Amino acid sequence: KAGVTQTPRYLIKTRGQQVTLSCSPISGHRSVSWYQQTPGQGLQFLFEYFSETQRNKGNFPGRFSGRQFSNSRSEMNVSTLELGDSALYLCASSFLTGSGTGELFFGEGSRLTVL
Amino acid sequence: GENVGLHLPTLSVQEGDNSIINCAYSNSASDYFIWYKQESGKGPQFIIDIRSNMDKRQGQRVTVLLNKTVKHLSLQIAATQPGDSAVYFCAENIPPNTGNQFYFGTGTSLTVIP
Numbered sequence: 001k002a003g004v005t006q007t008p009r010y011l012i013k014t015r016g017q018q019v020t021l022s023c024s025p026i027s028g029h030r031s032v033s034w035y036q037q038t039p040g041q042g043l044q045f046l047f048e049y050f051s052e053t054q055r056n057k058g059n060f061p062g063r064f065s066g067r068q069f070s071n072s073r074s075e076m077n078v079s080t081l082e083l084g085d086s087a088l089y090l091c092a093s094s095f096l097t098g099s100g101t102g103e104l105f106f107g108e109g110s111r112l113t114v115l
Numbered sequence: 116g117e118n119v120g121l122h123l124p125t126l127s128v129q130e131g132d133n134s135i136i137n138c139a140y141s142n143s144a145s146d147y148f149i150w151y152k153q154e155s156g157k158g159p160q161f162i163i164d165i166r167s168n169m170d171k172r173q174g175q176r177v178t179v180l181l182n183k184t185v186k187h188l189s190l191q192i193a194a195t196q197p198g199d200s201a202v203y204f205c206a207e208n209i210p211p212n213t214g215n216q217f218y219f220g221t222g223t224s225l226t227v228i229p
Contacts, residue, residue: 042221042222045218050214056214056215056216092159103149103161106159106160108158
């Protein structure tokens with residue numbers, strides 16, 4: 001069974017640009033979560049999607065957004081990039097049959113550098 | 116502003132010894148906990164989980180202990196191997212979140228000395 005796939009793995013942007021990151025969850029997993037990992041703040045929750053609906057949202061500005069498609073694939077977008085957005089963005093999928101928590105399977109991440 | 120890196124606790128152990136990694140969690144209402152291992156350049160990998168109605172759970176070479184009285188979680192790794200070298204995170208889920216919103220600790224860097 002293929003794991004969580006994130007693309008691109010590495011990217012460099014400049015301040016003010018926008019970026020879209022993609023995540024393909026493990027087949028059969030309907031929950032997709034996004035986390036930001038930085039040396040300064042550690043792992044921080046961005047948002048979670050389940051059946052195309054945002055179910056939870058972390059404490060990030062509105063420049064950070066996401067969506068989930070009917071095949072459970074998810075994208076996140078960051079607009080008007082700032083230097084502080086440089087981070088490893090991790091996607092995690094989980095098999096959930098309804099409300100509740102479950103083991104997260106993480107991808108390798110997309111490393112974003114903002115210049 | 117200046118981006119100051121987190122000061123990760125570090126633990127160095129001899130190969131074959133047992134390792135104990137500790138985590139203090141933040142919320143007494145947390146009801147589900149997971150330990151993750153993250154190797155350099157990779158995403159976190161699930162090790163073991165425990166729900167708040169349990170005090171102890173064992174896996175292969177790993178044991179998680181939960182002390183709700185002092186909000187403390189520990190991960191014990193038996194017969195530590197070089198492949199165990201990584202950063203270890205505890206993560207907690209705080210109700211009433213009906214989903215996978217986890218709060219991660221700062222992590223502990225484990226180095227196994229051959």
